[in-house]
Structures are given as C-alpha cells and as structure tokens.
Amino acid sequence: MSDLPFTLDQLRILKAIAAEGSFKRAADSLYVSQPAVSLQVQNLERQLDVPLFDRGGRRAQLTEAGHLLLSYGEKILTLCQETCRAIEDLQNLQGGTLIVGASQTTGTYLLPRMIGLFRQSYPDVAVQLHVHSTRRTAWSVANGQVDLAIIGGEVPSDLQDALEIIPYAEDELALILPVFHPLAKIPTIQREDLYKLQFIALDSQSTIRKVIDNVLIRADIDPRRLKIEMELNSIEAIKNAVQAGLGAAFVSLAAIEKELQMGVLHNAHIEEVTIKRMLSVIVNPNRYRSKAAEAFSREILPQFATPGWEKHLVQPPSLETDVLKAAAAHPHRGTPANGS
Structure with a gap:
C-alpha cells in the first residue's frame, strides 16, 4: 500500500480540519500539535500535487480537490472502522x-x-x-x-x-392540556373544539412539526386552522409550557408517560379520532x-x-460467511478458528 499518495492519518487530519474550520482546532481535537497538522497537510498536497485548502480567509476552506478527497476519505475511514468492528466481533x-x-x-x-x-x-x-x-x-x-x-x-x-x-x-399523538383546563374535565372533546384552543408547537420549519402536521391532515384535522400562539424548539419546553397553562399541544404519547403518571398533564380524547404515525x-x-x-x-x-x-x-452480509466462503474456495489456507 506504500504507493498510495495519502495515509489514513492524513485523511483523519483532513476530516478534522474540515469539521473544525481551522488547523489549530483540528490539532486540538486530535491531541497533536498544530505544526504537525500543517506538515501533514503540506506533505499530502505535495504527494497529490494539488492544493487542498484556500488559505486566504480566516477559516480553512477546502478547494474542489479538497472536497473530492474528503468525500472519498470519509468513506475510506468509515470502512476501516467497520472492518475493525467486524474483526472485533470474531475475536470477542x-x-x-x-x-x-x-x-x-x-x-x-x-x-x-x-x-x-x-x-x-x-x-x-x-x-x-x-x-x-x-x-x-x-x-x-x-x-x-x-x-x-x-x-x-x-x-x-x-x-x-x-x-x-x-x-x-405505531406512535400515537396525544392532545395534551393543562389539568385545570375546562376541557380536561369532560371525557371527550369534539373535533371542532380544536380550532378554539390556543396551541403551542415546534418551529414550523422543523421536521417533527411537518410530520405532525401531515399526521393531523390524515386524521381530517386541518393544521392551518389551529391557532398557534407560541413556537418552541423542544418537546420538553412544550410540555412545560402546557403544564403552566400556556396552551394545548400535540406530542407523542411516549413523551408524556411520566407526566400522565404524575397527573401534571391531561391527555384529551377527541371523539372518533385516533392520531397515529408509523x-x-x-x-x-x-x-x-x-x-x-x-x-x-x-x-x-x-x-x-x-x-x-x-x-x-433482510439478513445483512456476514463476515463469517465471507470468511468461510473464502476458505472453501482455497482449502489449502485452512479454515478459520471456531468463535468459541
């Protein structure tokens, strides 16, 4: 492998610089000195005969060649890690x-x-x-x-x-209300009652918010008619806001098991509506x-x-199967030791 123009260490350094945005922070993350990182990059650029970084700005920016090498380098490093884990499996x-x-x-x-x-x-x-x-x-x-x-x-x-x-x-979405809300005192609420509530929701651009909106649509609930009074950036923040009486919210039932057991949130049931996602x-x-x-x-x-x-x-490829196939194809090499 000596004819390759790069080493695994150089690929690790390249990946660290791209992630950290500077040679110094990359060196700190790898627990090596900055001059050692700079020397490795210089050697790599000389071996490849292409510049990998634009050095004009304050942040280390990859050139087109740098991006290309990083793309393949990440795949190589991932495969190396996968190989080590597979061998570790056989040994331990x-x-x-x-x-x-x-x-x-x-x-x-x-x-x-x-x-x-x-x-x-x-x-x-x-x-x-x-x-x-x-x-x-x-x-x-x-x-x-x-x-x-x-x-x-x-x-x-x-x-x-x-x-x-x-x-x-299946993951069921629950409509949660403050325990002292008037609708918390009745067994079920009507679909139209939803459009009278004030809601707390995640940011409209978040993935979870979009998933919830799509699930509501499939349950014949129009998310555009819901009065969103407040947007927060986490489920925990939403639960605390509802508990404090700031509004209602749709959250995963799995997210409120503890609060329901403690009696600090109310899970409101909507008549003839069950909201689930897969x-x-x-x-x-x-x-x-x-x-x-x-x-x-x-x-x-x-x-x-x-x-x-x-x-x-589907069963994935097995390293042991590959080893046994190789041994069968080349019986003079012997068979692998039993894993016990």
Whole structure:
C-alpha cells in the first residue's frame, strides 16, 4: 500500500480540519500539535500535487480537490472502522460496539429504554446513540456510520433505494392540556373544539412539526386552522409550557408517560379520532451488521414493535460467511478458528 499518495492519518487530519474550520482546532481535537497538522497537510498536497485548502480567509476552506478527497476519505475511514468492528466481533463475541441512530422524539423517549434493556443482557457492549434529524440519521445509516436507526419522519427520496425501510411500530399523538383546563374535565372533546384552543408547537420549519402536521391532515384535522400562539424548539419546553397553562399541544404519547403518571398533564380524547404515525427501522442491507446489532434486532426491537415486523428484515452480509466462503474456495489456507 506504500504507493498510495495519502495515509489514513492524513485523511483523519483532513476530516478534522474540515469539521473544525481551522488547523489549530483540528490539532486540538486530535491531541497533536498544530505544526504537525500543517506538515501533514503540506506533505499530502505535495504527494497529490494539488492544493487542498484556500488559505486566504480566516477559516480553512477546502478547494474542489479538497472536497473530492474528503468525500472519498470519509468513506475510506468509515470502512476501516467497520472492518475493525467486524474483526472485533470474531475475536470477542461478548464485547463489541453497537451504534444506534434515532430521530429526535424516538431518540429522546424510546431508545434510552431500549438501550437500558439491552445493557442488562450485554453489559460489556459499548453502546452509542446518535440523535439527529431523520435526514441526517438516514445518511449515517447509508454511510455505515450507524448500525440501525428508528425514525418517525420520511426517509429522503434520494436515500430510499440504498436503505431497507421497515414499518416498525405505531406512535400515537396525544392532545395534551393543562389539568385545570375546562376541557380536561369532560371525557371527550369534539373535533371542532380544536380550532378554539390556543396551541403551542415546534418551529414550523422543523421536521417533527411537518410530520405532525401531515399526521393531523390524515386524521381530517386541518393544521392551518389551529391557532398557534407560541413556537418552541423542544418537546420538553412544550410540555412545560402546557403544564403552566400556556396552551394545548400535540406530542407523542411516549413523551408524556411520566407526566400522565404524575397527573401534571391531561391527555384529551377527541371523539372518533385516533392520531397515529408509523415509526420505521432503517438499516443498510449491504453493510456488515455487528453481533451486537444482530442481538439488539433479535432481542430488543420485537418488545416494542407491531407484530410481524421481523419478516421484513433482510439478513445483512456476514463476515463469517465471507470468511468461510473464502476458505472453501482455497482449502489449502485452512479454515478459520471456531468463535468459541
């Protein structure tokens, strides 16, 4: 591999500079000196015979060649990490790493419970939870940075062919009111009552707000007629505002279990209306799935799922299968040792 014009360390440095916006901050994040980072970049540019950064501005800006190298470099580094995890699986089936992704609501209220159950059975597995927007989460799964994810939004159309999207579980949206609101004292309210309430909602440009609006439309509720008096940037802030009597809101039922048990919020029932959305599990069927990810899919996901979801799950490529195939094709090399 000595004929390659770059090293993995140089790719890591390039990625850090692009992420941090400066050579100094990149050096700090990698725990090396700034002169060492600068020297590596100079060597890389000399080996490739192209400039990778425009050095005129205050922020380190990639050139076109720099962007191209970064794009491929991130794929190379991700594949290296995936390789290490696969080898670690073969060497240590009791350990390993599980990386789970989630959109905001599922990542805040559902995944921590699932990971807690998983850790009870597999305390030696290192678990990472990455909570981002549905789009960013889908990109992470497609790029192999995340083993699997649970999302509530729609996967971007340009990623749908690259991912396996599995209907997983229904998530009910609840209409929450202050416990002292007049409508909290009656068993059910009418659909038309919604248009008389003052609502607290997420920012109109947020992904979750758009998902909720689409779900309301499917339930024959016109979100444009709702009186939005206040927009906040988190579900927790919305729950606190409703509890303080500032308005009503639609939130995931999973997000208010604790508040309902404590009796500090009221879940209002709308006559003949149940508002639900489908959560999805997304995986990349062409990526190696770690033993930890397989155990999570087999033992934890079914506990929260709609029955029958597993039949949609395609088995991913297996490193052990690939090794055995290679051994069969070249018997003189011997067979791999048993994992026990």
